[in-house]
Amino acid sequence: MDEPTAAKSTAADSTAFEPTASESTAAESTASDAAGSDPAGSDPAAEPIMAEAEAEAHVRELAELWLAPHERECLGCYLDRTITAFGCQGDLRLAARFRDLIAPRAVGLERRLADAGGYCDCEVLANVFQPAAHLWTLSRDEELPNGGWVDIEPEPPAVMPPCSGVRRGSTLPCSHWSTWR
Ligand SMILES: [Zn+2]
Ligand SMILES: [Zn+2]
Numbered sequence: 341m342d343e344p345t346a347a348k349s350t351a352a353d354s355t356a357f358e359p360t361a362s363e364s365t366a367a368e369s370t371a372s373d374a375a376g377s378d379p380a381g382s383d384p385a386a387e388p389i390m391a392e393a394e395a396e397a398h399v400r401e402l403a404e405l406w407l408a409p410h411e412r413e414c415l416g417c418y419l420d421r422t423i424t425a426f427g428c429q430g431d432l433r434l435a436a437r438f439r440d441l442i443a444p445r446a447v448g449l450e451r452r453l454a455d456a457g458g459y460c461d462c463e464v465l466a467n468v469f470q471p472a473a474h475l476w477t478l479s480r481d482e483e484l485p486n487g488g489w490v491d492i493e494p495e496p497p498a499v500m501p502p503c504s505g506v507r508r509g510s511t512l513p514c515s516h517w518s519t520w521r
Pocket of ligand 1: 428429430431460461462463
């Protein structure tokens with residue numbers, strides 16, 4: 341007979357869906373409000389919980405927006421933008437996300453990036469793509485107060501210009517980055 345077994349598993353499932361402690365607390369405080377303890381109808385205990393859940397949903401929504409590659413945005417500018425927003429997680433998850441959404445057939449992307457020294461997202465921008473030469477400051481000699489001269493090394497831009505765009509489906513960087521080495 342299967343019947344008793346099925347009934348038993350249903351009971352176990354319903355136990356798993358019992359309200360959590362925080363949910364039952366919220367339900368109780370709502371009930372006490374309905375009893376008329378607060379004529380204004382605001383529930384100081386329940387409201388922060390709602391606001392928190394809404395804020396979390398909002399943050400997730402924003403994250404999804406930020407993690408979506410822009411129209412014709414290149415991998416370099418995408419990584420620059422998303423690493424600034426979310427930080428490097430020590431892996432190639434941002435590059436992989438770009439690939440999944442933009443160039444799903446580039447299955448070897450992580451291996452190619454790692455071969456070029458990009459073992460995580462921030463290393464891609466440190467070792468694989470570099471701001472193109474035209475964006476760097478010029479090297480120059482500067483006179484010191486004591487009459488000597490100091491060599492000022494070229495510096496990369498503090499902020500990258502907006503992506504100049506690539507063909508859709510490409511994993512190559514745009515003209516603002518030096519190409520694969
Ligand atoms: Zn990193
Ligand atoms: Zn770009």
